[in-house]
Amino acid sequence: MARVLLLIAGCLAGIVGSVWSQEVVITGFPVGVGGSIEPEFFQEYHAGLRAIADTLRYNSAARAIIIGGADGIEYHESHDAKNPGLALGRAHILRNLLVKEFGVDSTQLAIETQESQIVGDVFRFASVRIVPAPTSDLGARLDALENRPPVEKHFTEVKEVPATFIENLGLQISAGLASSPFGAMPVVAGAVTWKRIVFVEAIFGHTVWDGTYHFMGVDLETRRRQAGFLAAFYPHEDLPVGVIAGWVRIEEISQRYYDYVRMSEGPMFGVRAMPLDYLSVTAVYNPSKHRVAGETLSQSKNNQFLVSIMLHKTFGGGK
Numbered sequence: 001m002a003r004v005l006l007l008i009a010g011c012l013a014g015i016v017g018s019v020w021s022q023e024v025v026i027t028g029f030p031v032g033v034g035g036s037i038e039p040e041f042f043q044e045y046h047a048g049l050r051a052i053a054d055t056l057r058y059n060s061a062a063r064a065i066i067i068g069g070a071d072g073i074e075y076h077e078s079h080d081a082k083n084p085g086l087a088l089g090r091a092h093i094l095r096n097l098l099v100k101e102f103g104v105d106s107t108q109l110a111i112e113t114q115e116s117q118i119v120g121d122v123f124r125f126a127s128v129r130i131v132p133a134p135t136s137d138l139g140a141r142l143d144a145l146e147n148r149p150p151v152e153k154h155f156t157e158v159k160e161v162p163a164t165f166i167e168n169l170g171l172q173i174s175a176g177l178a179s180s181p182f183g184a185m186p187v188v189a190g191a192v193t194w195k196r197i198v199f200v201e202a203i204f205g206h207t208v209w210d211g212t213y214h215f216m217g218v219d220l221e222t223r224r225r226q227a228g229f230l231a232a233f234y235p236h237e238d239l240p241v242g243v244i245a246g247w248v249r250i251e252e253i254s255q256r257y258y259d260y261v262r263m264s265e266g267p268m269f270g271v272r273a274m275p276l277d278y279l280s281v282t283a284v285y286n287p288s289k290h291r292v293a294g295e296t297l298s299q300s301k302n303n304q305f306l307v308s309i310m311l312h313k314t315f316g317g318g319k
Contacts, residue, residue: 022048022051022052022055022129022130023052023127023128023129023130024049024052024127024128024129025125025127026041026042026045026094026125026126026127027121027124027125028121028122028124028125029086029090029121029124029125029126030124031073031124032082032086033086034085034086034087034088034089034090034093036089036093037093039097042094042097049097049098049102049128050102052064052098052104052128052130053098053102053103053104055130056104056105056130057103057104057105060105060108062108062130062131063108063109063110063130064098064104064108064109064110064128064129064130064131065110065111065112065128065131066091066094066095066098066110066111066112066126066127066128067091067111067112067113067114067125067126067127067128068086068087068088068089068090068091068092068094068112068113068114068125068126069087069090069113069114069115069123069124069125069127070083070084070086070087070090070113070114070115070116070123070124071083071115071116071118071119071120071123071124072116072117072118072119072123073119083115084113084115086124087114087115088111088113090125090126091111091112091113091126092111093126094127094128095109095111098128109128167316168194168317169192169193169194169316169317170192170196170314170315170316170317171191171192171314171315171316171317172191172192172193172199172201172312172314172315173188173189173190173191173312174188174189174201174280174310174311174312174313175187175189175310175311176308176309176310176311177308177309178203178205178226178306178307178308178309179306179307179308180205180224180226180250180264180306181250181262181264181288181290181301181304182211182224182250182252182262182264183207183211183224185205185206185207185224185225185226186205186206186207187203187205187308187310188203188204188205189201189202189203189204190202191232193314193317194317195317196234196314196317197233197234197237198231198232198233198234199231199232199233199242200229200230200231201229201230201246202228202229203226203227203228203230203248204225204226204227205224205225205226205227206223206224206225206226207223207224207225208223209223210222210223210255211223211224211252213252213254213261213262215261218256220254220255220256220257220261221254221255221256222252222253222254222255222261223252223253223255224250224251224252224253225250225251225253226248226249226250226251227248227249228246228247228248228249228268229246229247230244230245230246230248230268231244231245231246232244232272240273240274240275241271241273241274242271242272242274243270243271243272244268244269244272244282244284245268245269246268246284247265247266247268248265248266248286248288248306249263249264250263250264250265250288251263251264259293260291261292261293262290262291262292262293263290263291263292264286264288264289264290264291264301264304265288265289266286266287266288266289267287268284268285268286268306269284269285270282270283270284270285271283274312277312277314278311278312278313279309279310279311279312280309280310280312281308281309282307282308282309283306283307284306284307285303285304285305286304286305286306287301287303287304288301288304289301
């Protein structure tokens, strides 16, 4: 008889121990995300959460502790306030999931937070663990947690970490082909960008082949070159079309005399479209002044349009 009683007691202890050891740990919360996350994130944990919910429903004396965790990542603003808010937000979203999706009585749940100085997705977590029936102290803690004011949404929901002005700065280098009053030429450009919305760009172009300009039967071995600058602004983040304004000087240079034969300079106004992240097409109106060698005054030439096609590589300055 004693052996039977011991066997029964051992089985009960094993069952109780397995109940109290029930725990689900959900790791890998995205950086900066607390209480706002898609339900699909929890899909793979549903089996374990359902088992804990069944235990709590079938045993009204059982309790569960929900812990929200945050890692040691440092934010540029309000660092001390954000990590506790993220940890608390992760605990709350798991609590709401157990109550709304799995029918757990909210009075059986308590919330705690845990912060780590180490950076890593395993420390951005939310866990739920079955604990023995509450003592008087734990019961008082549960009552206090249930009666506290609701957490404000903006405190538990951090969707974006603001960047500093320096982090929004970037660099863009470009190369392509541009038209001119005297023919096409290869061009290169470099730009400083802010959030990839505002660009300040310098442009330089030069041909590597000789032209066919002649003066009194002499081939002047002309080549074309271009120098200018522009500013571009993209007013709508989701529309890759910006407006541009700038100044450009285009010359046909005599290699024999190292002086311009023909020159065109003036403002330019137009648009730039970027159908791909690395490709742009620019069209500008250039009401320029034209001058040829030997003339003291320029002649006005209106209604001139220039077009360029450029390939880009951008570093930093993300939106």
